[in-house]
Amino acid sequence: MKKLLLAAAALLALSGAANAQTVRMGTEAAYAPWNFLDDSGKPAGYDVDVGNELCKRANLECTWVANEWDTIISNLVAGNYDAIVAAMSITDERKQTIDFSDAYYPPDPSRYVTNAGANFDFAALKGVKLGVQGGTIQAAYAEANLKDGNTIQSYATYDQAMADLAAGNLDVVLADGPYLDPIVSASNGAVVFAGPEVSIGEGYGIGLRKGDADLKDKLNVALEAAKADGTIDTLIAKWFPGKGPFYKK
Structure with a gap:
């Protein structure tokens, strides 16, 4: 049986x-x-x-x-x-x-990152080159809130944006916090969080x-x-x- x-x-x-x-x-x-x-x-x-x-x-x-x-x-x-x-x-x-x-x-809040030593006024962000991934909530937020006085650069992937930040071609990147956490940790202080958290979505x-x-x-x-x-x-x-x-x- x-x-x-x-x-x-x-x-x-x-x-x-x-x-x-x-x-x-x-x-x-x-x-x-x-x-x-x-x-x-x-x-x-x-x-x-x-x-x-x-x-x-x-x-x-x-x-x-x-x-x-x-x-x-x-x-x-x-x-x-x-x-x-x-x-x-x-x-x-x-x-x-x-x-x-x-x-x-x-x-989960989005975060800004910059290269160490950069100093920007995030309360009135002006004159910066800001990187985002196209089609993301961060890209929509940047277009709606940060386009005036800044250059918004859209990338196919965030890896490309982070590479341009490291090369000095960007001043700031705005991305999901969980994506940025391990990058900041692994940079040994070269990349740092800056400015306020941004709640989107x-x-x-x-x-x-x-x-x-x-x-x-x-x-x-x-x-x-x-x-x-x-x-x-x-x-x-x-x-x-x-x-x-x-x-x-």
């Missing part, structure tokens, strides 16, 4: 795997520790761990697609993948084009095509369970030491 039960359970598991919905996850793969390519060339990072965890819980067969940031939303809308898991902040502007899951990381969510309610519901149910049992907090602690816990009550 025991062998029959084990065989039935194995058959059920195989049947469930065979019937699993295939979901293609799009990510930038150039924004560590959120998302990047590991030594074997595969997407890795917090976004990827969260996506894989939710897919497992929702019985989804997930694959990953790396896509440049500036076309990541347009390629979702075009059907080249089914979801965006790429440290994308939930904003009213983006909601006009795509839907979002619930947040899988809470709002509603947290980080999974981007979905308008009307894809079934996938949105499946991901949100899985996400709620992963928050409640502490899994999301564990992944946050893995990739962002010292952050959280945010979700487990």
